[in-house]
Amino acid sequence: MAPAKGNQPRHHILSVTVENRAGVLARVAGLFSRRGYNIYSLAVAPTDDERFSRITIVVDVESSPLEQVTKQLFKLINVVKISELDPAEATERELVLATVRAEPKSRGEVIELVQVFEGRIVDVGYDQLTVMLAGAPSKLDDFEDLMRSYGIVELQRTGRVALPKLERQAPRLRSVSGAVG
Amino acid sequence: MKLTGAQALIKSLEMEQVEVMFGLPGGAILPVYDPIIESTIRHILVRHEQGAGHMAEGYAHATGRPGVAMVTSGPAATNIVTPLCDAYMDSIPLVCVTGQVARSAIGTDAFQECDTTGITMAVTKHNWLVTDAQDIPQVVAEAFHVATTGRPGPVLIDLPKDVSNATMDWYWPNGVDLPGYKPTTRGHPRMIREAARLIASAQRPVIYAGGGILKARAAEALRALVDDTGIPVVTTLMARGAFPDDHPMCLGMPGMHGNYTAVTAMQKADLLIALGSRFDDRVTGKVSAFAPEAKVVHVDIDPAELGKVRRPDVPIVGDCRLVIEELVAAVRQQTEPEPVPDRGPWIDQIRQWQRQYPLAYDRNPPDGVLKPQFVVESLRDATPDDTIVVAGVGQHQMWTSQYWRFNHPYTWVNSGGLGTMGFAVPAAIGAKVGRPDRTVWAVDGDGCFQMTAQELVTASAERIPVKIAILNNAYLGMVRQWQEMFYDERYSEVYLSPDLPDYVKWADAMGCVGLRVEAPEEVGPAIDKANEIDDRPVVIDFRTDSSEKVFPMVPAGGSNDDIVVDPAHGEGGR
Numbered sequence: 129m130a131p132a133k134g135n136q137p138r139h140h141i142l143s144v145t146v147e148n149r150a151g152v153l154a155r156v157a158g159l160f161s162r163r164g165y166n167i168y169s170l171a172v173a174p175t176d177d178e179r180f181s182r183i184t185i186v187v188d189v190e191s192s193p194l195e196q197v198t199k200q201l202f203k204l205i206n207v208v209k210i211s212e213l214d215p216a217e218a219t220e221r222e223l224v225l226a227t228v229r230a231e232p233k234s235r236g237e238v239i240e241l242v243q244v245f246e247g248r249i250v251d252v253g254y255d256q257l258t259v260m261l262a263g264a265p266s267k268l269d270d271f272e273d274l275m276r277s278y279g280i281v282e283l284q285r286t287g288r289v290a291l292p293k294l295e296r297q298a299p300r301l302r303s304v305s306g307a308v309g
Numbered sequence: 310m311k312l313t314g315a316q317a318l319i320k321s322l323e324m325e326q327v328e329v330m331f332g333l334p335g336g337a338i339l340p341v342y343d344p345i346i347e348s349t350i351r352h353i354l355v356r357h358e359q360g361a362g363h364m365a366e367g368y369a370h371a372t373g374r375p376g377v378a379m380v381t382s383g384p385a386a387t388n389i390v391t392p393l394c395d396a397y398m399d400s401i402p403l404v405c406v407t408g409q410v411a412r413s414a415i416g417t418d419a420f421q422e423c424d425t426t427g428i429t430m431a432v433t434k435h436n437w438l439v440t441d442a443q444d445i446p447q448v449v450a451e452a453f454h455v456a457t458t459g460r461p462g463p464v465l466i467d468l469p470k471d472v473s474n475a476t477m478d479w480y481w482p483n484g485v486d487l488p489g490y491k492p493t494t495r496g497h498p499r500m501i502r503e504a505a506r507l508i509a510s511a512q513r514p515v516i517y518a519g520g521g522i523l524k525a526r527a528a529e530a531l532r533a534l535v536d537d538t539g540i541p542v543v544t545t546l547m548a549r550g551a552f553p554d555d556h557p558m559c560l561g562m563p564g565m566h567g568n569y570t571a572v573t574a575m576q577k578a579d580l581l582i583a584l585g586s587r588f589d590d591r592v593t594g595k596v597s598a599f600a601p602e603a604k605v606v607h608v609d610i611d612p613a614e615l616g617k618v619r620r621p622d623v624p625i626v627g628d629c630r631l632v633i634e635e636l637v638a639a640v641r642q643q644t645e646p647e648p649v650p651d652r653g654p655w656i657d658q659i660r661q662w663q664r665q666y667p668l669a670y671d672r673n674p675p676d677g678v679l680k681p682q683f684v685v686e687s688l689r690d691a692t693p694d695d696t697i698v699v700a701g702v703g704q705h706q707m708w709t710s711q712y713w714r715f716n717h718p719y720t721w722v723n724s725g726g727l728g729t730m731g732f733a734v735p736a737a738i739g740a741k742v743g744r745p746d747r748t749v750w751a752v753d754g755d756g757c758f759q760m761t762a763q764e765l766v767t768a769s770a771e772r773i774p775v776k777i778a779i780l781n782n783a784y785l786g787m788v789r790q791w792q793e794m795f796y797d798e799r800y801s802e803v804y805l806s807p808d809l810p811d812y813v814k815w816a817d818a819m820g821c822v823g824l825r826v827e828a829p830e831e832v833g834p835a836i837d838k839a840n841e842i843d844d845r846p847v848v849i850d851f852r853t854d855s856s857e858k859v860f861p862m863v864p865a866g867g868s869n870d871d872i873v874v875d876p877a878h879g880e881g882g883r
């Protein structure tokens with residue numbers, strides 16, 4: 129993930145609720161590509177309401193052009209809601225499945241690292257392991273870097289999902305005086 | 310009641326009060342062509358699907374009602390992509406139905422299959438691939454709703470052949486269910502007040518009226534706003550007619566080929582009230598140098614237009630007519646500032662520009678050649694005031710928009726955003742179908758005419774008496790002008806023989822009356838003769854001066870401060 133440059137964060141998370149209709153993803157993705165923006169990561173799945181799906185899109189772009197994309201996105205008839213999550217105010221998670229080399233002499237080290245990262249070994253071969261790890265994207269990046277020295281055979285990440293961070297404090301009681309009807 | 314999908318489609322169009330549709334049949338849409346025989350809907354058989362699309366656009370421009378086109382799959386669908394894109398750019402309500410191969414064949418590269426919804430996704434407001442005949446009435450109702458509400462635009466319904474043939478239980482939906490589509494129509498009250506405050510205190514305000522005024526049927530509201538405030542108005546290429554040219558506060562068209570006063574008044578304004586206009590680059594010139602001192606109030610039904618090009622000081626999302634009415638009320642209530650600024654000097658300045666730089670061309674050319682501007686003026690003067698005028702794209706389009714006097718809304722039919730050559734002939738036919746009571750003149754270029762002239766066969770066969778004035782300058786004139794001005798007069802691939810084709814014979818062959826005009830004194834009689842013919846189309850081949858250019862001009866990418874006026878002003882054009 130490209131880090132923030134300058135004062136303006138360039139990394140944006142859009143959480144887009146869409147109607148569950150054929151072609152919606154193509155419409156959404158097409159809008160980004162038509163305007164020359166790269167989607168960094170994309171995750172789609174139905175929500176608890178089967179009429180809708182949620183698309184989580186991570187883009188690396190400055191705020192002002194993003195505003196235009198967001199507005200254009202909202203013009204799509206099947207797009208119901210768009211929220212932009214501030215990366216500082218969001219909980220982001222991603223899943224990685226990685227097959228790494230694990231020769232007998234290094235196998236112990238690999239297993240140990242997987243444990244440190246709170247990952248799980250989901251498949252074992254004679255000189256390879258398949259590992260699953262879920263977490264914040266930066267943690268996955270770190271894990272990926274470490275595994276590279278042992279040899280990554282294959283790796284797949286899901287693209288991230290995100291939710292807003294929760295309020296830390298109970299909201300102050302609102303004044304009720306003057307409230308009419 | 311059991312119906313086939315095809316019958317349900319036609320019945321749904323009838324429920325939407327469609328009176329006419331433009332199209333051409335073929336294999337995949339064949340089932341739907343069958344129930345047309347019994348339908349109340351008039352079908353006009355075109356000669357090329359592009360014609361169907363532009364006719365539907367012309368119909369929509371002239372009537373405000375959605376235009377409907379129906380064609381088959383594959384090449385027919387690709388032929389209609391240009392009109393869809395044109396309608397998308399100019400926010401024209403259009404409903405296009407395309408046939409599609411049977412569902413089982415979709416994705417197999419079957420004969421005449423193409424991914425129509427995929428291809429048209431980027432040039433429609435929305436499109437549907439119907440997979441169940443039972444959905445047809447619902448989809449049609451949604452399609453008309455989407456095409457005509459909010460920011461209007463084209464929509465497309467792709468209908469597989471087996472779905473047309475399947476049976477369904479007829480119903481008519483009592484509403485649409487589009488949870489993601491809720492256009493905002495009323496302005497935000499705080500923004501309205503803020504706009505009224507800016508309007509009241511501005512010293513050099515200009516109303517920048519765009520095509521949205523016409524889409525929202527807001528011409529009367531605009532008139533009330535101007536009569537209350539005395540603020541001058543520019544009307545963009547898409548808005549010609551939205552405010553009467555005869556009104557003393559009308560400055561005419563701004564932009565690359567706008568007149569000096571309209572362009573300069575915007576440049577010097579301290580407040581631009583942008584109403585249904587989108588800051589197109591042809592209007593703003595170099596954006597960073599556009600109207601540098603102006604605050605901006607921007608009203609648009611489409612939130613994406615606000616801040617797209619220029620960040621407004623007061624953005625107002627809403628329907629132009631409703632918002633202008635709200636603005637008029639707010640301005641009337643406005644008590645501050647006291648005293649109200651004196652706009653006398655501003656209006657005086659504008660009048661001075663108008664006197665100093667009127668639109669000009671050489672009215673007495675030494676060699677007696679026919680000036681295209683003279684042809685447009687003659688046409689204007691010899692036709693009824695409410696004539697509908699259609700243009701192609703190029704020099705002739707700019708001259709028409711400059712030299713016509715548009716005093717009524719919906720009298721100017723034009724391809725502004727996409728700039729589609731070949732628009733005029735079919736769009737004029739569509740306009741005449743929609744408004745048979747009106748005289749419809751198309752002013753076309755010789756290049757444009759050759760792109761879609763065959764639709765005059767449609768017009769003759771269907772007895773649609775449109776009139777076409779070709780300003781035949783023997784060139785792709787607008788391109789020639791750029792080569793002359795910016796490529797050292799190196800004319801590359803822009804010469805069209807003036808005699809090829811023989812337009813009079815061609816017109817004749819297409820069942821029209823053809824006339825040729827070579828000298829200024831023949832102009833009036835030919836126009837009078839054309840105006841008298843009402844039982845078939847007329848084509849006049851006006852042989853005009855090849856070297857004439859469109860002025861004023863702001864060079865592409867240049868600042869509006871660098872506007873070049875016509876050399877006829879005698880100052881070498883500046």
Ligand SMILES: Cc1ncc(C[n+]2csc(CCOP(=O)(O)OP(=O)(O)O)c2C)c(N)n1
Nearest residue numbers: 703704705730754755756757784785786787
């Ligand atoms: C379909 C299409 N192709 C090309 C162009 C580029 N173009 C713009 S104006 C023009 C010349 C038009 O020539 P003509 O119709 O003779 O009109 P004139 O400018 O001479 O009045 C061309 C080629 C276009 N706008 N549309």
